Amino acid sequence: MTPEAQQDTSTPGAELRYALRALTDRLGHPLSDADLDRVFAGKPGTYEVTDAVAALEHAGFVADYGKLALGKLDPALLPMLVFDKAGAPLLILAREDAGRFSVLDPETNAPRVMTLQDLKPRRIRYGLRVRPGLARTGGDTDEAKGGHWFWSSFRNLKGIYLQVILAAAIANVLGLTTSIFTMVVYDRILPNEAIDSLFALVAGVGIALGFDFLVKSLRSAFIDSAGRRADQRMAEKLFQHVLSMKMAARNKSVGHMTSVMKDFEVVREFFTSASMVALVDLPFVALFILVIWMIGGPLYLIPAIAVPVVLAIALIAQPLMRRHMLNSSHDGQSKQGVLVETLTGMDTLKSVGAESLVRSRWNAAVKTQADNAGKGRRVAQSTINLTTFIQQACQVLIVFYGVFLVSAGQVSMGALIACVILTGKTLAPLAQVSSVMTRATQAIIAYRQINEVMETRTEREVGKRYLPLAKLSGKIELEDASFAYSDEIGDVLSDLSIAIQPGERVAIMGPVGSGKSTVARMLLGLAEPTGGRVLLDGLDARAIDPADRIRNIGAVLQEPWLFSGTVRENIVAGRYGVADTEVLEKAQLACVDEIVARHPHGYDLTLREGGQGISGGQRQCISLARALIGDPNVLVLDEPTAAMDVRTEARVISNLDTYLGADDARTLVLVTHRTSLLKLVDRVIILERGRVAYDGPKEQMLKRPSKPRSASVA
Numbered sequence: 269m270t271p272e273a274q275q276d277t278s279t280p281g282a283e284l285r286y287a288l289r290a291l292t293d294r295l296g297h298p299l300s301d302a303d304l305d306r307v308f309a310g311k312p313g314t315y316e317v318t319d320a321v322a323a324l325e326h327a328g329f330v331a332d333y334g335k336l337a338l339g340k341l342d343p344a345l346l347p348m349l350v351f352d353k354a355g356a357p358l359l360i361l362a363r364e365d366a367g368r369f370s371v372l373d374p375e376t377n378a379p380r381v382m383t384l385q386d387l388k389p390r391r392i393r394y395g396l397r398v399r400p401g402l403a404r405t406g407g408d409t410d411e412a413k414g415g416h417w418f419w420s421s422f423r424n425l426k427g428i429y430l431q432v433i434l435a436a437a438i439a440n441v442l443g444l445t446t447s448i449f450t451m452v453v454y455d456r457i458l459p460n461e462a463i464d465s466l467f468a469l470v471a472g473v474g475i476a477l478g479f480d481f482l483v484k485s486l487r488s489a490f491i492d493s494a495g496r497r498a499d500q501r502m503a504e505k506l507f508q509h510v511l512s513m514k515m516a517a518r519n520k521s522v523g524h525m526t527s528v529m530k531d532f533e534v535v536r537e538f539f540t541s542a543s544m545v546a547l548v549d550l551p552f553v554a555l556f557i558l559v560i561w562m563i564g565g566p567l568y569l570i571p572a573i574a575v576p577v578v579l580a581i582a583l584i585a586q587p588l589m590r591r592h593m594l595n596s597s598h599d600g601q602s603k604q605g606v607l608v609e610t611l612t613g614m615d616t617l618k619s620v621g622a623e624s625l626v627r628s629r630w631n632a633a634v635k636t637q638a639d640n641a642g643k644g645r646r647v648a649q650s651t652i653n654l655t656t657f658i659q660q661a662c663q664v665l666i667v668f669y670g671v672f673l674v675s676a677g678q679v680s681m682g683a684l685i686a687c688v689i690l691t692g693k694t695l696a697p698l699a700q701v702s703s704v705m706t707r708a709t710q711a712i713i714a715y716r717q718i719n720e721v722m723e724t725r726t727e728r729e730v731g732k733r734y735l736p737l738a739k740l741s742g743k744i745e746l747e748d749a750s751f752a753y754s755d756e757i758g759d760v761l762s763d764l765s766i767a768i769q770p771g772e773r774v775a776i777m778g779p780v781g782s783g784k785s786t787v788a789r790m791l792l793g794l795a796e797p798t799g800g801r802v803l804l805d806g807l808d809a810r811a812i813d814p815a816d817r818i819r820n821i822g823a824v825l826q827e828p829w830l831f832s833g834t835v836r837e838n839i840v841a842g843r844y845g846v847a848d849t850e851v852l853e854k855a856q857l858a859c860v861d862e863i864v865a866r867h868p869h870g871y872d873l874t875l876r877e878g879g880q881g882i883s884g885g886q887r888q889c890i891s892l893a894r895a896l897i898g899d900p901n902v903l904v905l906d907e908p909t910a911a912m913d914v915r916t917e918a919r920v921i922s923n924l925d926t927y928l929g930a931d932d933a934r935t936l937v938l939v940t941h942r943t944s945l946l947k948l949v950d951r952v953i954i955l956e957r958g959r960v961a962y963d964g965p966k967e968q969m970l971k972r973p974s975k976p977r978s979a980s981v982a
């Protein structure tokens with residue numbers, strides 16, 4: 269039994285986690301707590317099958333969840349997790365013979381034989397099949413990531429698209445009936461006044477039209493369902509990627525990112541909507557021309573010339589359109605950028621009276637965008653007008669040419685009318701082609717932009733084997749660590765070497781801009797050293813599973829960010845299995861209890877995005893409580909009390925002092941300006957311009973004759 273497997277199975281979902289571990293252990297790569305928590309999506313106490321599937325896929329397994337019949341279970345699929353009526357998991361290890369299975373007994377962690385009869389009362393209906401995936405064999409390829417974000421989303425949908433094409437073929441053939449009907453009526457029924465035959469014909473055509481209607485409805489339904497599935501997969505992958513992007517890749521503005529994400533709509537709309545249908549109809553244009561040739565002889569020449577002309581026009585217009593659209597998509601970004609920046613900084617903007625600044629930026633962005641979009645629209649409109657003109661000219665030409673053929677006796681009157689109708693049908697999809705092409709161009713531009721984002725590096729490299737680190741002892745070392753935000757600015761931290769032992773309490777001080785927050789961010793993995801290394805427990809931090817690192821280091825950033833949601837949700841922050849008592853305890857430690865006590869909604873007090881709705885000091889209290897959840901062995905706090913009043917700060921300091929004193933193993937790294945916080949530490953490191961200016965005991969620092977500027981700030 270792996271040590272992780274020994275856990276209590278009383279909370280809902282814990283059984284599932286246990287079974288997942290046992291299963292993956294047998295597949296040669298047991299999931300760690302980090303693996304299981306990383307994609308946990310549900311409520312704090314529960315762990316569900318969807319979480320399990322996501323966790324498995326993340327860890328590089330291939331997982332399918334679906335219905336199954338136990339009696340017909342293929343032994344090749346074992347070991348496999350199955351679920352009974354109540355949703356409780358059961359791990360089936362092997363099939364002994366036709367009616368007997370070897371099942372894992374969670375009590376003893378040993379196999380036990382159960383017959384189909386034993387299993388029957390549990391009414392097993394669903395199963396979770398897990399196989400080692402490609403990612404397990406390594407490599408940061410698309411394949412390893414579970415496929416390219418875009419193309420793989422259409423995987424398994426081939427069947428649906430084949431059905432769409434088949435439906436299109438049937439609909440197009442049925443579309444011929446009305447013209448043939450008209451021809452027969454003019455040539456056979458009218459001259460003979462054969463009313464009986466007319467009834468029969470109408471009935472026949474009626475059935476054909478009804479069938480046509482049915483096929484077309486089915487076709488839209490197929491496209492819709494395929495589209496929805498692809499859409500969901502793509503959106504999920506995209507968001508997952510955004511979440512796991514490295515800081516260096518995130519450097520682009522929020523406005524740019526929002527506009528890229530908005531572009532996703534264009535791509536999705538194009539590839540998953542009915543606009544594709546027009547393209548499916550295109551090959552059938554040849555069929556119509558063939559029929560025109562069969563019944564109208566040389567009349568086929570007119571559509572046969574018009575079709576390539578219309579296609580050529582649509583193609584020629586594309587490069588022109590693309591140019592304008594590229595322009596407008598860049599400007600669209602800045603428009604989006606201005607909007608996002610304005611909304612985030614609204615209060616500051618108003619208080620300093622900078623409305624005119626953003627207003628003029630906004631107006632400029634709107635104007636260039638409108639200009640470009642206008643040019644693009646004019647090109648698009650011209651092609652559509654030209655296509656319509658050709659379409660109408662064709663109808664007139666067919667009639668014109670037809671009159672000569674009819675009087676020469678080469679073509680019947682009915683055939684001429686049928687040809688007019690057929691020509692209309694031939695050119696109809698072409699009219700759509702130019703607008704579909706325009707949208708295709710847009711979609712391709714958008715696709716490229718999203719693809720650029722999707723190709724950036726992520727924090728967690730797929731296929732890379734991370735070291736699971738269930739509990740960090742708290743030894744932190746920086747070895748010649750340097751960091752630069754960008755090449756132009758140069759190193760913000762240069763060759764820092766700091767060693768912090770487990771249980772040590774250290775303050776990092778120094779003037780503004782000396783790199784204190786950057787050190788904190790480096791310890792948290794938000795900034796990766798550009799030179800040197802960060803070691804946690806003697807291991808290179810880059811090798812440690814990011815999820816484990818996060819679980820083991822409680823952090824308060826200099827500008828804490830709260831999510832929209834309740835205070836409770838903010839404290840728990842999506843972690844698995846956090847008990848209410850712990851939330852209360854940590855809230856008390858961080859003085860959150862005072863905030864909620866004064867509010868009628870208590871812990872259900874709802875905050876808006878970014879923590880609006882409460883004061884800055886209160887925000888710090890909540891983020892401190894959040895950092896303490898799970899009792900991490902290491903705390904990295906960046907000016908955690910900067911916005912608190914003296915009384916609250918004093919209470920927080922004394923609470924933290926007691927908390928840290930209760931367990932000698934807890935390491936504290938505290939970035940601060942305030943001497944009041946020095947009560948919590950024994951050792952002080954002073955940074956100056958990214959270098960260590962002092963590193964030693966607190967008392968000695970306070971006695972230093974020439975105090976550094978930073979210490980006199982507070």
Ligand code: ADP
Nearest residue numbers: 753754760778779780781782783784785786787
């Ligand atoms: P402090 O000691 O005040 O916490 P920081 O570590 O936040 O200082 O910043 C150190 C230096 O890094 C500053 O000079 C600042 O100009 C630069 N810096 C901080 N954040 C960024 C960023 N996101 N992009 C570029 N430069 C940054």
Ligand code: MG
Nearest residue numbers: 784785786826
């Ligand atoms: Mg700072």
